Amino acid sequence: MTDLEWVLDVSGFVHRVKPENKGFEVSEIAPALDLDPKVGGFSVKCIPAFWKTRELFTGLAGIIHLGPAVSSWWGFCSGDRVAHPPYTRLYEYPKMVLATSDSMVVAYRPFKGVRVQQAHLCYDSVSLLVDTRITSPYKRKVKLALVCGILEQDLIGNITFVPASRCRLRDGAIATSFSRFGREVYFSWAPSIRPSSGTLIESPRDVSRIFRGDRPRSRYDRNLGVLLFELDLDPGIETSIVYSCVASDAEQKSRRRSRELAKTNFDEAFAYHLRRSLGAFINVPRFTHRDEDLTRLYYLIWQRLRASYQGGAGRIPYPYVRAASGPWGIDALALWDSAFIAQTLCLKDFDLAEKQIKSLLEQQFEDGFIPHGNLPHACSCITQPPILAWACWEIYKYSGDKPFLYYAYPKLVKHLRWIERNRDRGDGLLGWATPDESGLDNSPVFDGATDAHVDLNVEVASSYEHLSRIAERLGLTREARKWKALSHEWNRRVQRFWDEGEGFYYPLSGTDFVRVKTVTGLFPLLSGAPKREQAERLVSHLRSPKEFWTAYPVPSVAIDEETFLKPSRSTDGFSTIYWRGPTWIPTNAMVIEGLRRYGFLETARDLAMKSIMMVKEASRYGCLLWENFDPLTAKPSGLIPYGRSDETAWTAYVAKLMLEVLVGLEPMDAPTDSSLRLRVSAHPSGCLEGLRIGRWLVSVSVESEVPRISVSRSRPVTSPAGCIEILNKTDGEFAFTLRLDSRRLGIARITGVETREDYGIDEGKTELYLKALRGEAIKVLFETEEAQRPWAQRPWSGTFKQFIEGYYK
Numbered sequence: 001m002t003d004l005e006w007v008l009d010v011s012g013f014v015h016r017v018k019p020e021n022k023g024f025e026v027s028e029i030a031p032a033l034d035l036d037p038k039v040g041g042f043s044v045k046c047i048p049a050f051w052k053t054r055e056l057f058t059g060l061a062g063i064i065h066l067g068p069a070v071s072s073w074w075g076f077c078s079g080d081r082v083a084h085p086p087y088t089r090l091y092e093y094p095k096m097v098l099a100t101s102d103s104m105v106v107a108y109r110p111f112k113g114v115r116v117q118q119a120h121l122c123y124d125s126v127s128l129l130v131d132t133r134i135t136s137p138y139k140r141k142v143k144l145a146l147v148c149g150i151l152e153q154d155l156i157g158n159i160t161f162v163p164a165s166r167c168r169l170r171d172g173a174i175a176t177s178f179s180r181f182g183r184e185v186y187f188s189w190a191p192s193i194r195p196s197s198g199t200l201i202e203s204p205r206d207v208s209r210i211f212r213g214d215r216p217r218s219r220y221d222r223n224l225g226v227l228l229f230e231l232d233l234d235p236g237i238e239t240s241i242v243y244s245c246v247a248s249d250a251e252q253k254s255r256r257r258s259r260e261l262a263k264t265n266f267d268e269a270f271a272y273h274l275r276r277s278l279g280a281f282i283n284v285p286r287f288t289h290r291d292e293d294l295t296r297l298y299y300l301i302w303q304r305l306r307a308s309y310q311g312g313a314g315r316i317p318y319p320y321v322r323a324a325s326g327p328w329g330i331d332a333l334a335l336w337d338s339a340f341i342a343q344t345l346c347l348k349d350f351d352l353a354e355k356q357i358k359s360l361l362e363q364q365f366e367d368g369f370i371p372h373g374n375l376p377h378a379c380s381c382i383t384q385p386p387i388l389a390w391a392c393w394e395i396y397k398y399s400g401d402k403p404f405l406y407y408a409y410p411k412l413v414k415h416l417r418w419i420e421r422n423r424d425r426g427d428g429l430l431g432w433a434t435p436d437e438s439g440l441d442n443s444p445v446f447d448g449a450t451d452a453h454v455d456l457n458v459e460v461a462s463s464y465e466h467l468s469r470i471a472e473r474l475g476l477t478r479e480a481r482k483w484k485a486l487s488h489e490w491n492r493r494v495q496r497f498w499d500e501g502e503g504f505y506y507p508l509s510g511t512d513f514v515r516v517k518t519v520t521g522l523f524p525l526l527s528g529a530p531k532r533e534q535a536e537r538l539v540s541h542l543r544s545p546k547e548f549w550t551a552y553p554v555p556s557v558a559i560d561e562e563t564f565l566k567p568s569r570s571t572d573g574f575s576t577i578y579w580r581g582p583t584w585i586p587t588n589a590m591v592i593e594g595l596r597r598y599g600f601l602e603t604a605r606d607l608a609m610k611s612i613m614m615v616k617e618a619s620r621y622g623c624l625l626w627e628n629f630d631p632l633t634a635k636p637s638g639l640i641p642y643g644r645s646d647e648t649a650w651t652a653y654v655a656k657l658m659l660e661v662l663v664g665l666e667p668m669d670a671p672t673d674s675s676l677r678l679r680v681s682a683h684p685s686g687c688l689e690g691l692r693i694g695r696w697l698v699s700v701s702v703e704s705e706v707p708r709i710s711v712s713r714s715r716p717v718t719s720p721a722g723c724i725e726i727l728n729k730t731d732g733e734f735a736f737t738l739r740l741d742s743r744r745l746g747i748a749r750i751t752g753v754e755t756r757e758d759y760g761i762d763e764g765k766t767e768l769y770l771k772a773l774r775g776e777a778i779k780v781l782f783e784t785e786e787a788q789r790p791w792a793q794r795p796w797s798g799t800f801k802q803f804i805e806g807y808y809k
Helices: 049-053 204-212 251-261 266-281 292-307 335-345 350-361 388-399 402-422 454-473 477-497 532-542 585-597 601-618 649-663 798-807
Strands: 069-078 081-083 103-111 114-124 127-135 140-153 159-161 168-170 173-180 183-191 197-201 224-233 239-248 286-289 373-375 665-667 675-680 686-693 696-701 708-713 721-728 735-739 744-751 767-771 777-785
Touching: 069 103, 069 114, 114 266, 127 140, 127 224, 127 251, 127 266, 140 173, 140 183, 140 239, 168 224, 173 224, 173 251, 183 224, 183 251, 224 239, 239 251, 266 292, 286 292, 286 649, 292 335, 292 601, 292 649, 335 350, 335 388, 335 585, 335 649, 350 388, 350 402, 388 402, 388 454, 402 454, 454 477, 532 601, 585 601, 585 649, 601 649, 649 665, 649 686, 665 686, 675 708
Parallel strands: 675 721, 708 735
Antiparallel strands: 069 081, 069 140, 103 114, 114 127, 127 239, 140 159, 140 224, 168 173, 173 183, 183 239, 197 224, 286 686, 665 675, 686 696, 696 708, 721 777, 735 767, 744 777
16 A cells, blocks of 8 residues: 555644534545546545445445435544544535545544554445554554444535444444335444454544543443554554445344455455556546646546446436535436536547436426436426537537437427426516526525526527537438527527626516626527627626636626625525525536637637636545635635535536647537548647547647647548548647558548648558648548559549539539
8 A cells, every 4th residue: 555646635634622523524435436546646535336225334434315324434542632534624514525436545644743544445335445554653652443333414414313223342343234225234344453442422522532531421322333442653663454344134244244354455455446447447538738737637527427427227227427426416317417417428438428318318208398306216396407409419529429319309309399388488588487497596696586587598599509400410401490590589589688788688577687697697608699799798797807707707696796605595495605606617618608609719718727727726625526616716615604515527527628728629510430520729738649539539749849639540441531621720830640540541632731742641651741720721631442553543433522522512
């Protein structure tokens, strides 16, 4: 273990036990992701597959949806000092933060001169191993208390204890059990060395009493079990305690197995799981940046996505990434969250991205309704923003998979039709049935009697535009025209929200404007509703430091509004600033798309870059992808008064922004076996290797003075001819390399290069090198053939000739 890079240094958290301090905070390990060594200074945490049956146990503490969690943690005592090192010190009260992996390593100092390195490993689906190694530079006595028991939590993670669960002490081990879903589950904790003594206590605060010899009260004396260890630390000598936790359907079986497992060679087991973890990341495009923190953030994003991965179960037929790792998000497949999650997943795995959407569309009711929240055995009764058509089109631009569009298209149409029928207020404008349905739960736009909402009408207009593109690609020309006309009609209706005096879009209450500036007033840019002059006025609001252009924009409410960072009671009963000021990645993503549509590319790049840096700064707090952020400091909003921020998977969308801004590359259209169209939208500052776009592999290198884009094939070329187009939207140059498989490369026509001498084919190779003009497009029409005759002597293939003539019509 000494050769590993410790991924989380939890130092400075030592505190004296006070009545107002619970003495500990908890984090979780949960199902099936390993530590990726590429993440350097960032942490990854995790959970065993056994949790999928809702009987979770973990090594630090646990969290279980609609039920208790089996937990364990260390307490330390040296002299008169007592410490229970927390792992997420973010809230006033102890909270559970889900963080998933097969393994987690933490390092902390409970006291000055005492260093603890603690590794947690999900050995298998029902077994957990924890290796704790303690060192000190000088001789001292230390007491350790291994505290084990069963906890419960409320909707926001506050901890209570389960009086009904009973811990038992036998032969230096702790056993407990509880009944779930008609079955009794038994847990046993066993250490690798014999404890000095054991006791049963009432609550975490009573852990400090056992160090001082106080007797806890006996009424609840079976809530928690404690094993006490007294260690004599020698200078520089490492002391190791390995303990295991095993779940079983029989107490004797769990106790026997936990004792056997505690004797396992931990280093060998950990190394095996570490090697196995690499398979989960094999298709992730490799990204590096001169700012090492950005490189780490990129890999952290993929770890957190993998950490939220769920197998299909019950009503959900395919694997998916759950929406959130907070207590309320366990197992949940959420509607508009999935639109952003899937767009990120397609950078790595087309199939998983499509299954994220398919899993959701399979929840559709016969009338077209799609629930906003879906569990394996239940669903909600409200819907959410209809933006799945946008997600499907973006996935298709990377995969080129038409069968996926054929599957999704009729379901997308049914959902939009359902929205139109069931959310019309009677005059052609749409309004949300409940605040939660909007996804903007306690936004100030819902403080009054708002009955027509800008965001919903914009989302319908945008979705019809994407449906038109999908229909056209599927050859449904008549339907494509119909959806295009409907998109224009909805954009015309969106203009009813425009306040000419203030140059902003406001929701309506009847015919009156509800004049509160929120991020949804910028959404019309997404669908193309504003005229050019209106778009410019919106951007002036966005770029105003007195309104939306904070250090980390875009705040959900403008900073000059009275409601900015002022709490209100949300539908779950808690007073919070949730959607009343904090910045969110999904809303930023929609604004960025709108800015690009109108050609405000510099503002779009600035906003994307600020979004990336915001997530990077916030990830320092627990190494998680936080849900929302303080627009002034980038801290998770849970760190500011009345804030609330769990971890949500849609924040991973910043990985897509990183490729678009730091690498500057994105597809212009869906790839085919014979064509690829790319756009370079920003001068690259990072390197990318192995980005899959259809059957093409694209890499970007900035190691030389002129950035180079390399295109190759992931599979053999089956088409006799093809075309590659790369549009350079920057004012700089880049080099281009085309490398095909073993066939010879014949070039029919090239545009966008300075002279014909600027390109050439290496003798005997199938590689083409070009240097692009500034602000122009490279277009390469190529032919692949086995013959090695000079180009002038080759007969024109009918297919190839038709291809060229058709392309230039």
